[in-house]
Amino acid sequence: MALPKDPRQKMINFMYLVLTAMLALNVSAEILNAFDIVNNSILTSNKVVEEKNDRTYKIFAKQLADDPEKVGPFKKKADNVKVAADSMFNYLEGMKSDLVRLSGGLNDEGELKNKGEQNVVSQLMLTEKKGYELKSKLEALRKVLLTNVPADKLQEFSRTLPLNIELPKEASKGIEKKDWPTYHFADVPVIAGITLLSKFQNDIRNSETMIVEDLLNQVHADDFKFDQLKGFVSLNSKNLMSGQKVEAQIMIGAYSSTVTPEIIVNGAPIDVKDGIGTYSSIVSGLGPKTISGIIRLQGPNGKMIEQPFSETYNVGASATSISADKMNVFYIGLQNPLTITAAGYPAEAINATITDGGSLQKTSAGHYIATVRKSGTVKVNVTATQNGETKSIASQEFRVKYMPDPVLKVGMSKGPSMKAADFKVQQGLRADLENFVFDGVRFDIVRYTMSIDAKGRDMVEETASSPYFPPKLSGSIRSLKPGDFVYFDNISVKGPDGIVRDLPSVTFKIN
Template identity: 55%
Template sequence: MALPKDPRQKMINFMYLVLTAMLALNVSAEILNAFSIVNNSINTSNNSLTAKNNFIYSQFEAQMKDNAAKTAPLKAKAEEVKKLSADMYSYLESLKETIVTAAGGKDEHGEMKGKDNLDAATRIMENEKKGPDLEARLTKLRTQLLSYVDPKKKDQFEKTLPLKIEVGKSGNEHGNLNKSWTTYHFNMVPAVAAVTILGKFQNDIKNSESAIIDDLFRQIDASTFKFDKVRPFISLNSKNLMEGQTLTAQIAVGAYSTTVNPTIVVNGQTITATEGLGTFTAAASGIGEKTISGTITLPSPTGGAPESYPFTETYNVGASTTSISADKMNVLYIGLQNPISISAAGVPAESVSASINGGTISKRGSGEYVVTVSQPGKAVINVVANVDGKVKSLGQKEFRVKRVPDPVLKVGVNKGGSMKAADFKVQGGLRADLEDFEFEGVKYEVIGYRVGIQAKGREYTEGDATSAYFPGNVAGSIRSLRPGDEVYFENVKVKGPDGVVRPMPSTIFKLN
């Protein structure tokens, strides 16, 4: 049940290290805003982890219905881990609120007023000794969490558990000086940085909780579940065959044993079973519905009379029906890997192959293909199959070939028109997003534009960008934007997945 590491989480950890280092150089408004952004990302990540962990806890409940004896003790441990983590998370939240209050509280928008306050964290965490207390609590929590790990994996978990309580080193004019954990993290740091650091520890706790409960859940052994019913089953290579093809049927008993070979009779013919499995073959002939039937007889495990189980299965013999469909829609897009599904009734997928005019097609799985095209217009896919040693044409289908649609220009999440000045100022550049497009992950690259700023009471400024980012000569004007100002984008050029550079219409943002 372990989930892969979220790329957002890796970025949060990286930004946390960079911003902490930047504090030693200068506490500028940009750095304070950057800490706010990181703190918001941490909170979002924490919410995602909470949802993921709650799902795992619900799976313990589900397993209790089928395997209570094995699940109950592991579920009890998971609940203890949940409480330990929740208690520490709440304690960290209370510390964050205390620091925010000491720094002046929040404004009407819910933003911290004294982000740059250097006294609040130092006074609360060092002078009032909340820091050493937090260090002791986190150290104890780490030890408690590791106590729930399988002893065979404890060494591994001690190295990888996200919650770590480490003391860094820094230098002064007298050489290296070992600092206390509290001093290293909270001495003379802005209030917003202290809140972000505490949020980072909350994130470590959530990730550690996730690792521990995942390990507990894996210890539930599904193989201990008992099957209490026996029934025959039959598996055909296909239920729709072309005339002249071979029918193959595999016949066994549900929950069958490889150490007991049943007696199998199909259409009056006795089939030899190997490791509990019998295989019946017959040539398909005559168009229409056909039937195979028979019995499976097992010896009694107690030495009594053998038990027989009847079965019946139908299949159809007919002409081949071929399906060729684009997984997204009946269009192939230039510059993309277009997924195509191809199936032919009665023909094994491995025997089917396809070709296309005006492009290339490659097989990536059973019945799954990828098509690439380069010119707009039309393309035809032809399908053939090797049927009993002979190549047979199964059909063709025509597709439209189009270029990927133009993107929408955005700053942040806004498409132009009215936008808050405060939101605009914290953005880094112009984006080009595809909206309501069938393919996921298709992106456009902004390669250049001209930006003009008409600010009330100031001179008009403009600059030319050679990438998505705002040009440096208008950075000051952007930081000074106020409600009532206007920002223009023109001569915008973007490059899509087909490598073609496209001009985009001009757009304007009116700030409020």
């Protein structure tokens, strides 16, 4: 962004242009005195700009102390700009001193003795080539200053930077074209040369202001502007019981009521009003729950910012609850799921043990797997730890039972009759648990004896050690007709508990 020129600065620039034009016509005492006035005004302006720059550098120093990691890189650039600008400013001050000395010095009032002397400037700047050296140094300083400008602003700063070394269009007009030093310093009185050098000093200080202020703005370019404050309270627990300690972290939070972020909670967007999103849902189920999602917000630099968030809470019963997820019974040989919650305690603070004859494995906060080895009863004891103190809060007895016997089937039929066509397409015997609280529990067929009593034929019998029908009976199976009988005896099966159990005989009448 270009530095706005105040009216005083505009007046100085205008006066300098008018006086320079008048030099081509006549060099009178009035014109020389006018240059002296302009030069003094430029010097005053330089002091004002220097004071402004000093305040900016002090702001940089204060912010560096508060946040060195963030401000440090920009402060370093600002310091480099100051060093480069001061060096060039002092170089010009030395040239002005040379012109004063070469023109005869100052009088008792501190003014130039020979303001209208016209040879000194041309001698120093053109004959001795100091003007060419000055142009090269000013171009180098301009390049250094612009290296501190972000790429997206470089074109604008290149156009508006006060330190501009390009020649005006009129310098290239006419038969005799002038180069930069000749255009500025050929045959000008010494007061005009000094005023011009003061103007370059003014351009340097104003350019320094533009660059340093932009660097200071870059420090906070990505900062959000917050216009609202609100108190927030975070409790150590969402549920408490009498005698427990409540702890709260209380803080002030800032947000912007003019910025509407996009907030996604558990995969769905929520309404946002005055910069605050509100989420509500009816909770269900016991144990730990999570609210998570993403906040999307366009930053001051135009880039989209995504900030994930996650917060957990606990859903508990009105009192301590120890519940077998299937029913109030543990089965030998199975993994019996167990859920434990206690009002006033987060799930992660709860621990459970089981008496001899069983074991508990914690799968997640509030969830366990119970395994038992013998029938009877076991007791589950629950403790809770809070503020470094562990205490017993509940216990409950559970019955321990063996799994019920499975039902023997051929195909989907459990007898006592079955069509011949349906029987013939089956390949073996099955042992299924029916209407059991656990899904997917399987029993393996260990052994059985299969007998076929067909009309007009001798009874045949074979023993199998797998679910499949004995291969030697395949012909008899294919020959089954209505009125024949198939018997399954000496049946043994093995369940998930590893126990081999015998089942009663089953008869199928073929019809």
